[in-house]
Amino acid sequence: MAEETLTVAAIGDIHVGENSAHPYRELFHEIAGKADVLALCGDLTNHGKPREAEILAEDLRAIGIPVVAVLGNHDYECGLVEESQRILEQAGVRFVDGAPQEIRGVGFAGVKGFGGGFGSLMLDSFGESAIKQFVHESVSEAMRLESALRQLETERIFVLLHYAPIAATVVGEPTEIYPFLGSSRLAETIDRFETVRAVAHGHAHHGTFSGHTLRGTPVYNVAQTIPKEGGRPYALITV
Secondary structure (H helix, E strand, O other): OOOOOOEEEEEEOOOEOOOOOOOOHHHHHHHHOOOOEEEEEOOOEOOOOHHHHHHHHHHHOOOOOOEEEEOOHHHHOOOOHHHHHHHHHHOOEEEOEOOOEEEOOEEEEEOOOOOOEOHHHOOOOOOOHHHHHHHHHHHHHHHHHHHHHHHOOOOEEEEEOOOEOOOHHHEOEOHHHHHHOEEHHHHHHHOOOOOEEEEEEOOOOOOOOEEEOOOOOEEEEOEOOOOOHHHOOOEEEEO
16 A cells, blocks of 8 residues: 655745744745645744744644744744744644654654764864864754654654755855854764655755755755745655
8 A cells, every 4th residue: 555645845944033024924825735744944033032933823823734843043042942932832833853743654853953064074072172062062963863763653754954964955055154054963863764755954045955865865955045946935845
């Protein structure tokens, strides 16, 4: 018996501001007619202010399809993460960071991720304590992703990130900032799980839409500024 496919609309970096007025209501209505699940890949708000979360929540309440999400670096700016997250959860958003979800036979897992660089240029934990702390954060995020993936028993998994797991999808950004856009440690974790069918991330606003991990898992940069099929700000990904 053929497995039922699931269409995920994935978008990142929507950056809702506190003076916005229903900025995504029409777009979310459009997505609800085309997808089974909406995946929000971080930087949901401009500065992590509860008022920004309230505005986004207003646009999400009537979407009518499941919404899964991870936070991005902008969502941490004001230090009010828990309050903003609670507001969005009350609107039906399921944050998968630390709480993987199963929707119609597909597992959803994710973390914010962090920087550190890619491949042979990945930053090592050596030298000053500030460098070691930076690398520790990158390693910690990868370990948290692995823990989430191990909790899922589904045969298909969709991974949400904010930071990029591969260099291919940040191409287009200045090479000098690659270490701050993502880390290969995330891809190394993903490649230990054959059940991961697709990965979506944001953060690299001027990057490249698609690439793949060393094992061949598709990776999509869904920052809303990245050109996608049909000129949409979101990607439709089938798993």
